[in-house]
Amino acid sequence: MGGVLGRAGSCGSGSAGVGLGGRPGRAVAGAAALAVAAGCTGSWAYGRAGGTQEDILRDLAVGWTFAGAGLIAWWRRPANRTGRLMVAEGVTWFLGNLQGTTVPALFALGAWWEALNLAVLAHLLLVFPDGRLTTVFARRVVACAYLLVAVGGLLRVLAYDPSAESEATYLSCLDCGPNGLLFRPGRDLFPGIDLGYRWTGAFLTVVVVVALVRNWRASSLARRRALLPAWIAILVALALVGWEVLHVAAPGLLGPTASTPTLLSDLSEMAVPVTFLVGLLRMRLRRAAVGSVVIEVGADPTPRRLQDVLAHLLGDPSLRLGLWSEAAGGYLDPAGRALRGPYPGSGKSVTALDDRERPSAVLVHDAALGEDPQLLAAVGASVRLCLENVRLRSQAAARGQESRAVGSRILEAADRERRRLERDLHDGAQTRLVFALMSLRRLDARLADAGDGGLRHTVAETDRTLRMALEDLRGIARGIHPAVLTREGLGPAVTALAEQAQVPVVVSVEDRRYPPLVESTAYFAVCEALSNAAKYAQARAVSVSARQCEGVLVVEAADDGVGGADPARGSGLQGLADRLAAVGGALRVHSPPGGGTRVRVELPCA
Numbered sequence: 021m022g023g024v025l026g027r028a029g030s031c032g033s034g035s036a037g038v039g040l041g042g043r044p045g046r047a048v049a050g051a052a053a054l055a056v057a058a059g060c061t062g063s064w065a066y067g068r069a070g071g072t073q074e075d076i077l078r079d080l081a082v083g084w085t086f087a088g089a090g091l092i093a094w095w096r097r098p099a100n101r102t103g104r105l106m107v108a109e110g111v112t113w114f115l116g117n118l119q120g121t122t123v124p125a126l127f128a129l130g131a132w133w134e135a136l137n138l139a140v141l142a143h144l145l146l147v148f149p150d151g152r153l154t155t156v157f158a159r160r161v162v163a164c165a166y167l168l169v170a171v172g173g174l175l176r177v178l179a180y181d182p183s184a185e186s187e188a189t190y191l192s193c194l195d196c197g198p199n200g201l202l203f204r205p206g207r208d209l210f211p212g213i214d215l216g217y218r219w220t221g222a223f224l225t226v227v228v229v230v231a232l233v234r235n236w237r238a239s240s241l242a243r244r245r246a247l248l249p250a251w252i253a254i255l256v257a258l259a260l261v262g263w264e265v266l267h268v269a270a271p272g273l274l275g276p277t278a279s280t281p282t283l284l285s286d287l288s289e290m291a292v293p294v295t296f297l298v299g300l301l302r303m304r305l306r307r308a309a310v311g312s313v314v315i316e317v318g319a320d321p322t323p324r325r326l327q328d329v330l331a332h333l334l335g336d337p338s339l340r341l342g343l344w345s346e347a348a349g350g351y352l353d354p355a356g357r358a359l360r361g362p363y364p365g366s367g368k369s370v371t372a373l374d375d376r377e378r379p380s381a382v383l384v385h386d387a388a389l390g391e392d393p394q395l396l397a398a399v400g401a402s403v404r405l406c407l408e409n410v411r412l413r414s415q416a417a418a419r420g421q422e423s424r425a426v427g428s429r430i431l432e433a434a435d436r437e438r439r440r441l442e443r444d445l446h447d448g449a450q451t452r453l454v455f456a457l458m459s460l461r462r463l464d465a466r467l468a469d470a471g472d473g474g475l476r477h478t479v480a481e482t483d484r485t486l487r488m489a490l491e492d493l494r495g496i497a498r499g500i501h502p503a504v505l506t507r508e509g510l511g512p513a514v515t516a517l518a519e520q521a522q523v524p525v526v527v528s529v530e531d532r533r534y535p536p537l538v539e540s541t542a543y544f545a546v547c548e549a550l551s552n553a554a555k556y557a558q559a560r561a562v563s564v565s566a567r568q569c570e571g572v573l574v575v576e577a578a579d580d581g582v583g584g585a586d587p588a589r590g591s592g593l594q595g596l597a598d599r600l601a602a603v604g605g606a607l608r609v610h611s612p613p614g615g616g617t618r619v620r621v622e623l624p625c626a
Contacts, residue, residue: 062114069120086110089293124200557581
């Protein structure tokens with residue numbers, strides 16, 4: 021049974037990082053030379069048997085297409101036997117052509133192993149794409165196919181007299197042979213042996229098709245996609261079965277049109293290696309698509325989103341992603357549950373995506389994906405990059421939040437200091453100035469009774485000076501922090517500010533209270549907007565509004581001035597933007613030339 025995946029359990033089954041060693045350059049080169057030699061020899065023999073140039077070219081195309089595709093597959097995936105079997109299919113394709121020679125040994129060799137390429141093809145179909153026979157049934161079918169060619173082919177060639185059985189081969193060669201293995205006393209048995217040989221081959225072909233159907237029904241979606249070339253090859257098998265049935269049941273029925281089914285059969289044969297190469301190309305394109313994982317999952321991906329994107333790109337809906345959790349001491353799925361490993365025989369594999377320093381993630385996926393370790397390595401790199409991106413974004417967000425918190429605390433401290441200064445000025449200096457004015461008035465009343473006009477004039481001058489100082493002090497106090505803002509809130513404070521403005525101001529502010537820092541920030545934003553409207557915008561009127569919308573205080577100030585305001589060129593708006601950013605707010609200025617200026621302030625107040 022599958023267990024919970026932990027640090028130790030994930031590494032043993034991972035395959036993404038396992039190297040395949042050096043590529044078998046010499047073996048591939050030797051196989052290529054053998055394929056070329058087999059093709060040239062087979063073409064020579066085919067021409068000797070009367071094959072036309074078109075027939076020879078078509079024959080070479082099929083054999084060398086198999087060999088070429090196999091060489092590429094062998095080179096790209098040396099651990100997978102599929103490539104070697106495709107090369108073997110391409111080489112054995114030309115064996116039957118040796119029946120076109122006059123050399124007895126070569127003729128016998130060609131007649132004996134004429135159907136070896138069909139046995140190799142059956143082997144290839146049953147091992148694709150893993151490169152190995154995974155069931156006892158498949159191993160028995162392949163063994164029977166090779167046994168039929170080895171034993172049945174030998175019995176057939178022992179009784180085969182080419183001068184008496186001219187239609188027993190696909191070659192139209194009347195003077196080919198003689199057969200070096202002919203056992204003359206048994207040549208009368210040839211029709212029965214040949215019939216049994218062909219029908220047994222047709223039966224094995226049907227068994228191979230049944231095995232492929234069973235394999236398909238038991239496979240996952242990802243594996244079915246990988247098996248697509250094998251299903252195209254089924255068409256080849258069916259075409260060959262039909263050809264054999266017609267050839268055995270009614271050899272004269274085909275007549276001069278026999279080349280048409282042969283051509284179709286050859287084209288079907290060529291489709292198998294071509295489709296396999298297309299499958300390789302699709303895997304390379306899939307590797308390229310894996311590089312876009314970071315883009316697909318977005319800037320702030322969730323584990324569920326990352327798992328869904330990987331499942332889509334890899335074509336495996338059953339794929340599961342596990343992320344390492346220090347608290348749980350293991351890997352957790354996107355739902356936060358412990359990720360369990362696959363059950364034995366479930367057709368699943370586990371690939372560790374951990375980096376060298378610490379555990380990171382694992383994938384539980386269809387075992388068919390393990391046939392492309394480079395694809396899984398690309399997936400691992402993309403997932404690690406994505407997780408590192410998330411980690412760095414989280415760190416940046418935490419630092420940004422900490423920075424905003426520090427700025428907010430600084431502004432709160434400054435705001436408290438403003439209120440303290442305002443109170444000190446109001447309760448201290450302003451009060452003393454008021455007392456001084458009251459004392460002067462009492463002194464002026466006594467001097468009036470005494471009739472000292474000169475001294476009364478001096479007292480009057482002092483009174484005017486103290487009143488001016490008191491007004492200046494009140495203005496400074498309002499600039500530091502207006503008392504009405506503390507006592508009554510933003511609405512009355514903005515209304516009082518509008519009454520003192522140099523241009524008409526229409527105020528529309530909700531009658532409610534906000535946090536002190538939010539109120540003071542909004543108030544000074546309105547101050548800056550009204551100041552700019554009076555000094556620079558040449559405005560005739562200004563409207564100010566403030567409302568709460570989904571936990572955000574939105575303050576707007578719009579004038580009908582000349583426009584053209586740019587926060588980047590003015591210290592006032594730039595300072596306001598910095599102050600808003602420190603408390604998580606935002607400033608937006610829309611000021612087209614000649615179209616007035618609209619200042620929008622957004623402050624979180626929830």
